[in-house]
Amino acid sequence: MKQSIVVIPAWTLNEGFYKKLIKSAPSDTKVLVAPLELVVPDGNPQLFEENFLHFLKRNNLEKANLIGHSLGGVLALAFASHHPEKVNKLYLIDTKGVDYRENIWQALSKQFQDWFNHTNKKIGMGLGFPGRFLRRPIFHSKLGFYAKNANLEKEAKAINVPTVLIWGEKDRVTPLNQGRALQHLISNSKMFILEGMDHNWLVHSPKYFWQHFCS
Numbered sequence: 001m002k003q004s005i006v007v008i009p010a011w012t013l014n015e016g017f018y019k020k021l022i023k024s025a026p027s028d029t030k031v032l033v034a035p036l037e038l039v040v041p042d043g044n045p046q047l048f049e050e051n052f053l054h055f056l057k058r059n060n061l062e063k064a065n066l067i068g069h070s071l072g073g074v075l076a077l078a079f080a081s082h083h084p085e086k087v088n089k090l091y092l093i094d095t096k097g098v099d100y101r102e103n104i105w106q107a108l109s110k111q112f113q114d115w116f117n118h119t120n121k122k123i124g125m126g127l128g129f130p131g132r133f134l135r136r137p138i139f140h141s142k143l144g145f146y147a148k149n150a151n152l153e154k155e156a157k158a159i160n161v162p163t164v165l166i167w168g169e170k171d172r173v174t175p176l177n178q179g180r181a182l183q184h185l186i187s188n189s190k191m192f193i194l195e196g197m198d199h200n201w202l203v204h205s206p207k208y209f210w211q212h213f214c215s
Helices: 015-023 045-058 071-082 104-115 118-123 125-135 137-149 153-158 176-185 207-214
Strands: 003-008 029-033 064-069 087-093 163-168 190-194
Touching (some): 003 045, 003 071, 064 071, 071 087, 071 153, 163 176, 163 207, 176 190
Parallel strands (some): 003 064, 064 087, 087 163, 163 190
16 A cells, blocks of 8 residues: 655645656655645635645545645644644655744745745746746735744644654755754654755755655
8 A cells, every 4th residue: 555645835836846756756655735725725824724634534544644845844833733643754844833033025035046046947936936926916925924924833842743854955945943943842853954955955856855755
């Protein structure tokens, strides 16, 4: 029987950005992406857990491994804290979730720098962002502000499922110190730092995820 992994995407990203991750999965592993438009349809994160439980049920998943990427990591962390019976293992990828003192303009500036670096241009992340954002500006704005202001220290301390944090060394959106702060809060968690990798390495270089997943 195949084991299942559910990806909760980063801000403005959809299933198409995780094609490399899906195609490179081990033969005994099935990867599903929970679209933000489906699990947070109106941009209200308070409805996420109920919608995500329905997503798991529709896909006949009693339990699953969770990958939370950036914004998706905030949602995954909160879900794992409140519903540990539904999570085999939690993978937090360059996620938000701790109180990091910066204003919204600083946060957006770092996000744009990461989108428009040479790696992201190749996969269309930077150049496609305006279109993705403008298709649903209110929706993406709500989720962006939520991710920027999220402080899940209480939930992180309550996590009691196996947790692995994997972080890009050169992440400018959620710097490495945020990952270390989360690891300190989550008991018995492991952290791996990827040399030279940015915020969206999971999209363009998923082999690093599978190396740690399979080890």
